[in-house]
Amino acid sequence: MTPAINLVRKRDIHHHIHQYEHDPQCQAYGLEAVEKLALSPERVFKTLLVSLSGGKSSLAVAVIPVDTSLNMKRVAKALAAKKADMADPVEAQRVTGYLLGGISPLGQKKALPTVIDASAEALESIYVSAGRRGLEIELSPQDLATLTRGQFAELHD
Helix, strand or coil: CCHHHHHHHHCCCCCEEEECCCCCCCCCHHHHHHHHCCCCCCCEEEEEEEEEECCCCCEEEEEEECCCCECHHHHHHHCCCCEEEECCHHHHHHHHCCCCCCCCCCCCCCCCCEEEEHHHHHCCCEEEEEEECCEEEEECHHHHHHHHCCEEECCEC
16 A cells, blocks of 8 residues: 555545556556556646745646646636746655655645646546556546645646
């Protein structure tokens, strides 16, 4: 079990776990999940860590569809920061307790401010990393927001 799975089970959140064989040569982890689980890319979300300046917290989490790019101005605005940049990968792993490609927005070592792309709100369920490459958790976007104390905002172009 991963901390993400333990969290949803502990909080008795309705969810489904989906596992697939991760190809170690693949670097597009989210798109690999789309392909191997035969899902629409609009339903699979990637977890990105951003470094903020001029805000309350130096690191935050952005959850966006895997086939989109994060708009740094939008995420900074959503988190009331002056500027946002991608976080250092080594720091992202250290702070979350997860390896790149398996960073889940759930069950991180330290609770970080979280913002989820607004496109998730219209969906019945979404898929996010369950904390390991090749492992996805399906849950409602509202449950994800509750568990992460996250908010919804427009985050991609």
